[in-house]
Amino acid sequence: MNRTCLGRLASAALLWSGTLLAAPADPLAGQFQQQFNQQLQQAKVPGGAFAIVRHDQVIALGSYGVRAVGEPARVNPDTVFRLASVSKTFAGNLLVQLSQQGRLDLHAPLKSYVPELKLRSPQLEQSVSVEQILSQGSGFWAHAFEDLIEADKTPAEILPRLAELAPVCAPGRCYSYQNVFFGLLGRAAEQSTGQPYEQLVSQKVFTPLAMQSASYGLTGLLASRNKALPHQRGGKGWRTIKPKPNFYRFPAAAGVNASARDLARYLIAMLGHRPEVMTPAMLAQLQQPLVKMPGKPRWPVWQQYKNVSAWYGRGWRMVQFSGDTLYYHAGVVDGYRPYIAYSPSTGYGLVLLTNAEADVTGKLAGWFWQQVLPSQQQLARRQQAEHSRQRPERQQRAGAVQGEAR
Helix, strand or coil, X not given: CCCCCCCCCHHHHCCCCEEECCCCCCHHHHHHHHHHHHHHHHCCCCEEEEEEEECCEEEEEEEEEECCCCCCXXXXXXXXXXXXXXXXXXXXXXXXXXHHCCCCCCCCEHHHCXXXXXXXXXXXXXXXXXXXXXXXXXXXXXXXXXXXXXXXXXXXXXXXXXHHCCCCCCCCCCCCCCCHHHHHHHHHHHHHHCCCHHHHHHHHHHCCCCCCCCEEHHHHHHHCCCECCCEEEECCEEEECCCCCCHHHCHHHHCEEECHHHHHHHHHHHHHHCCCCCCHHHHHHHCCCCEECCXXXXXXXXXXXXXXXXXXXXXXXXXXXXXXXXXXEECCECCECCEEEEECCCXXXXXXXXXXXXXXXXXXXXXXXHHHCCCHHHHHHHHHHHHHHHHHHHHHHXXXXXXXXX
């Protein structure tokens, strides 16, 4: 594990108007606050927040800057940001829960839950399953009709256009990122339960995990007194803009608002420490790779590993590397850039939230996982030790079988 200079004092983390709550036992938290402040300052991002968890503990909650340019209110760990496509992980969690409760069949055609869906042929309607949409394996060209979301068209206006689409591959055979199709998963959850989608996520995820400031939609964001407003580049810096309703109309794809503190609690559950909310069986399904993404992950942290591949599962992205896996999702929507990730093998989880579209989250996440993830050599030694440990067990089982044969 590359943990250079971890002996620096965490108290040195109060720099450039950034704030780290408490003095954590893990020096990585103090180092990360410095990186966070530096990256946001260099990009002139108005504000941001982060959280680091390890196992069942929040080891750091940090923040930087202001909620809106020209205003004095500062960002803190309870400031609410839009989560954009990170919302897809909540859809995955909900649909897997409903599936395990026998209330929704992930392998059923999406059409069976969204009867108003019309595709190019009846055969195609019956071949595209709920799970294939959830795992970004619909088979249609990527980002289909997303330009209509950008043009402020409603789901009712966009849905009939899906009948125009011709598949580029068989469903489940190729990666094809979607927002319009993914948004229909909220309708499937509602059809299978008779409850509003937002209410279902609140009941099954937000409330039991005490995600007290989490909400859905533009109304939920605007109702928060402690919210970060979005910013776009204007002139020599960033200017505040009004949050737009367009992607909020597809809540399963991009509807959640939450704070760094909320998401820290969420990642602790994803790491397996809230089994009464997210059971081991649920997590096993959520961590299963389903659709392989083309190419190799490009971050420098991945270049040291053998057999690196990127996948999409049930609402979560994942990178597999040398027998290990990192689970994550990021997002971008007008004026916001969120990122969450967790590593079961190390017990670490990371939350990043900013109120501008500058690509600082990728650099910060890359730096963080470079410090935390085991090196290729460490993984090789761990696998060799595991192999050596299992060898006597295999020999013992083989001897028992031979004894029974005699």
